[in-house]
Amino acid sequence: MSTRGIALVTGASKGIGAAIALELAREGFDIWLNYGRDQQVAAQVAAEIEALGVACKRLPFDVADGEAVKAALEPLLDEAAPFVLVNNAGFARDALLLWMTKEEWRDVLAVHLDGFYNVTKPVVNAMVKARRGRIINIVSTSGESGIPGQVNYSAAKAGLIGATRSLAAEVAKRNVLVNAVSPGFIDTEMLKDLPKERILPMIPLGRLGTVEEVAGLVAFLASDKATYITGQVFAVNGGAHM
Template identity: 45%
Template sequence: MGRVALVTGGTRGIGAAVAKALKTAGYNVAANYGGNDEAAKAFNKETKIPVFKWDVGDYAASEQGIVNVENEVGPIEVLVNNAGISRDAMLQKMTHEQWEQVIRTDLDSVFNQTRPVINGMRERGFGRIINISSINGQKGQLGLTNYCAAKAGLIGFTRALALESARKGITVNAIAPGYVKTELLAGVSDEVMKSIVSQIPVGRLGEAEEVARCVVFLAADESSWITGSTLTINGGQFMD
């Protein structure tokens, strides 16, 4: 019986690639999603991975959603905090709603999912928590103060929880992808896309499957000496 893994935002984009890769690696995977029922239904039909709908920005909903996952699939041993949105605007034009939506979904959500599972992981003496940050949480980006703040916050959360959990057999790591070919970039103009790619030394966007391989690596039992780290995967665009 494989370990149980929960992937938030797990039915599209990077999350879907992660969920599929973990299943291929032998994990019993559950995928959370927030709103796109059609995409979740198609994902479930394609992969046979069970899907669970809740708002990751809502603590009570997250707590109940995790109870539902554990009742149906089993105690969560691997948590991939992947869910995220962007609401782009320069700060002088950004609304409080745009700020709050991103912080709630991209940062608050990590507490909301991790808090309900951490005690079980500590009691069992095993856990893998993998937080999907971003290159923009490392270097900053115009028009993304909300997103950059949230993704930088994930790195701080990762380091602190890694220290708290290290002696309990729990590793906590972050992955900071660069620009990956997903729906988040679908609306970008050709001109802007050329500008983005020109800044990437390898000369192309990343693939979601490349990020997924990093998650599978960090989730493995054999990765027990890696904790508090941020794994950058960005084609050489940012080196820290």
Template identity: 50%
Template sequence: MSDKGLALVTGASRGIGRAIAERLANDGFKVVGTATSESGAAQISEALQGINSENAGIVLNISDADQTDAALKQLLADHGTPAVVVNNAGITRDNLFLRMSEEEWDAVINTNLSGVFRVCKAMVKPMIKQKSGCIINVSSIIGTTGNAGQANYAAAKAGLEGFSRSLAQEIASRNITVNCVAPGFIQTDMTEILPETQKEAILATIPVKRLGQAGEIAGTVAFLASSDAKYITGQTIHVNGGMNMG
């Protein structure tokens, strides 16, 4: 295994998650990336093993408590305790609040907030035993600013940041850091399909006048995973082109 150890990246089949997994692999970590399907896990394995044959993709559905427990126990048995855990997996179920169903609310909270709780619950004890670790949770600018039609998503991401600060306080003395990275609008498959008028409206709110790149989020995650960030914990680093400053 790499001298840098193992990095677990959830939601690594595309977009930001894939960029993070590939960056950490290129930085010398052994990387296990997760997807919710066998085909997604196979795609991750193919991409990451092109960097290092030790890397792998596995199936993990963080919205399912039993499956998460079983998959992460198997991960620990097969690969050992991660040096870095990146909680990137998440979903959206957008709707205006007056039309939002309880199912849409519950689905987003269960995956984007409770799912991170489940992953951390499985990983923190082994990290305490190895006396080191780094947890990086991918939040969003929406957790700070809110966004019409995304009350569920905003609540989950704001909750994620509060959860991260609380966990950071509990385990800092064990040499484990916990931080968030909050992307703004990033150029991904999801933004590519937006109408041009909507893209122009978004760009008008961004001082640097462009969408972010997935690699820029990956670079921030890589910094937090490095030895240069050992004294940083309980923080949310915003990467949004100046869209929100504070």
């Protein structure tokens, strides 16, 4: 085990999640790398992590499936408590509410909110017993100010912001710090079909953010430099406030 301990990152096979897992590995954490179905991509990320000299345990499960989460995490938590949990798993299924199906509503909330509950409850229990830990929830500008066509996604991310602040107050006395990182327009697959000519004028810095810029803030919140920070939401959005 590394001297820094273990970091569990959900949705870590690509995009922001993969960048976070790699950055925490560079900081000396062993990684528990959760992913959904893409075993090949997850294996590539795990190989990059291990090349940095730390351990990487691949954990394939759907965060929205409570039984699958329990089966994957319980045996591990009996042996060790992660020092860091990054709740990153999520996806968007955009539609105007007028045309949004019940499945589009339910599926997005299930991954973000049920996923948060399913993973965080057992992990925070282990952290509280250890009297140390960091929980970092990846939210979104959409959850802070709302974006048309994303009522489900905005509701889910706003719910995570509320959960961040409430849980921070619950576990602060046990030295478990809970914060949220709120990316704006980041250059990932999520934006590949969106019109960049309409997006860039909305960003004062005039460019998309990078996954590394999000990961850098997460690494700071997991570091010894962030020991008096909890219950906060940090934007990484180039100055864009919709």
